[in-house]
Amino acid sequence: MIPADVWVALREHGRSFTPEVVAAQRALFAELVGPVTAPVVMRDVAYGPHERQRLDLHTTAPLEAGASRPMLLFVHGGGFVGGERRDPVQRFYDNVGAWAASHGWIGATMSYRLAPEHLWPAGAEDVGFAVRALRTQSPEIGGDPDRIILFGHSAGAAHVAGHLAGHGGAIEPGLAGVVLQSGIYDPATAEEEIAGMVALYYGGRDVSAVPALAALPVPLWLGVGEHDPLTFYGQAARVAEPRIAAGHSHFTSIYSLGLDAAYPAAVAEFIQGALGSA
Numbered sequence: 001m002i003p004a005d006v007w008v009a010l011r012e013h014g015r016s017f018t019p020e021v022v023a024a025q026r027a028l029f030a031e032l033v034g035p036v037t038a039p040v041v042m043r044d045v046a047y048g049p050h051e052r053q054r055l056d057l058h059t060t061a062p063l064e065a066g067a068s069r070p071m072l073l074f075v076h077g078g079g080f081v082g083g084e085r086r087d088p089v090q091r092f093y094d095n096v097g098a099w100a101a102s103h104g105w106i107g108a109t110m111s112y113r114l115a116p117e118h119l120w121p122a123g124a125e126d127v128g129f130a131v132r133a134l135r136t137q138s139p140e141i142g143g144d145p146d147r148i149i150l151f152g153h154s155a156g157a158a159h160v161a162g163h164l165a166g167h168g169g170a171i172e173p174g175l176a177g178v179v180l181q182s183g184i185y186d187p188a189t190a191e192e193e194i195a196g197m198v199a200l201y202y203g204g205r206d207v208s209a210v211p212a213l214a215a216l217p218v219p220l221w222l223g224v225g226e227h228d229p230l231t232f233y234g235q236a237a238r239v240a241e242p243r244i245a246a247g248h249s250h251f252t253s254i255y256s257l258g259l260d261a262a263y264p265a266a267v268a269e270f271i272q273g274a275l276g277s278a
Helices: 004-013 019-033 094-102 122-141 155-164 192-202 210-214 230-237 262-277
Strands: 040-046 054-059 069-075 106-110 143-153 175-181 220-225 243-245
Touching: 004 019, 040 094, 040 122, 054 094, 054 122, 069 094, 069 122, 069 155, 094 106, 106 122, 122 143, 122 155, 143 155, 143 262, 155 175, 155 210, 175 262, 220 230, 220 262
Parallel strands: 069 106, 069 143, 143 175, 175 220, 220 243
Antiparallel strands: 040 054, 054 106
């Protein structure tokens, strides 16, 4: 459960995006999440030659050839220039992998190449490379190559959207559904508060993923946090009416995965429905 005083703190923080507020929110949720990992974690699986083209696999039981478990690929945020698939101090985003495993899925958490060294469409390419690796290795790890969920947050959501728009090459098959939380989908219209970080990756290119997302042939969860900066509401609204993670900031919806809270339950229900229709 998320205590009442945490919700009060998030409400008081409002839409603030300062480093101090972000650090405070990480500290609040690090105490709640704790050192939680899935029962089985396979670290540092390569999906490409670059040192950041790595992913971790999270399951409730040893990876078993011949099984057919759905696979969820989580793509972290970090303003296009930072972030990692796991934080060795505060354990984000092992909580995402553990949450996926608790539902019977193989949770894959990936890192990717970063700006400014690697510019658009590197992130979209890396999502495609990681999906291809999961599909290729599915017989050995017990994954179902035709029931894959893509889950992107913030810059990670932008990279997932870019892959779905074909910015990084051909779209990989096997997709059953997509979760996009608080992302950038139309960089040319990003508002001033985040325009600088967007420019570091896109370099002023007008490469909207909106048409592809609006025509996506699989179920799409398009979400924002209640206390997200308004620019993320505007980005989502270019595709469809977003779902609101009540009480959450830009970051804490993801930190809450694995906790007994409304947002994780709603996303899990959406994913189960998408997998059932795949």
